[in-house]
Amino acid sequence: MSSRFGGGLDSAVEKAFTRAAPKAAGTRMRYLVKQLKGTKAVAELLGVSQRTVERYVKDQIKKPRPDLAARMEREVKKRWQPQIKAKAREKAATTGGLVVDIHARMGYEAPIGSTDQDRIRHITVALPPRHAARILGAQEQGADEDRLRELTAEALREVYFQDNGRRAGSLDAVKINDLVNVDFQL
Numbered sequence: 001m002s003s004r005f006g007g008g009l010d011s012a013v014e015k016a017f018t019r020a021a022p023k024a025a026g027t028r029m030r031y032l033v034k035q036l037k038g039t040k041a042v043a044e045l046l047g048v049s050q051r052t053v054e055r056y057v058k059d060q061i062k063k064p065r066p067d068l069a070a071r072m073e074r075e076v077k078k079r080w081q082p083q084i085k086a087k088a089r090e091k092a093a094t095t096g097g098l099v100v101d102i103h104a105r106m107g108y109e110a111p112i113g114s115t116d117q118d119r120i121r122h123i124t125v126a127l128p129p130r131h132a133a134r135i136l137g138a139q140e141q142g143a144d145e146d147r148l149r150e151l152t153a154e155a156l157r158e159v160y161f162q163d164n165g166r167r168a169g170s171l172d173a174v175k176i177n178d179l180v181n182v183d184f185q186l
Contacts, residue, residue: 004182005148009139012098012184014077016088021073021080025064028072029056035079046071089140092186093133099126099185100152105178108161108171118177123160131155149176 022028032042033053043050046068055061064072092098100123107118127135135151143151157174158164 004179005145005152006139006143008182008184009136009148010077012186013085013088016084016186017081018084019081021076025062025069025072026056026059028076029053031076032072032079033057045075088186089136092129093136094129096132096186097127097129098132098135099124100156101181101183101185102152102156102176103180104176104182106153106156106174106176108157108174118175120178120180123156125156125160127155127159131159149179152176152182 022031033039036042039050039053043053103122105118106121153174153176
């Protein structure tokens, strides 16, 4: 199961697809066999027997178990239209930026004398390309949920809380706790 931040980033990139990914089990399995160049590799990837993969390819089995269907969908989407995904990521990292819509309990570290009590906030903010590049780059390199949360919090600190240096200059760090929802758009 993908992380909430990683899954949100994946969903944002998938919106750039020019064609829908295959939906039927047989079509998905044939696509994976073609991509991985064999039924044995697909069987190992999905955790099923090679014979099961062959039966899906021949449309002898049409309805997979829910857990297998989810794995097939995830693996197909991971490989679907790689050039389109790369262009969408590149555009976000260089010119377009990234929009984050987050609903969570957020707190921050600030100097003594100011209030740093966390509270539930619902924030929608456009992050500039440099932050999009850091977040998307970290995800491509396999960053975990905590690192993606950290990078998003740093971006929110600079863009939303500090208003790009115009206020709250002494704010040290923003923390995202009790995440309700996060959604990204390119």
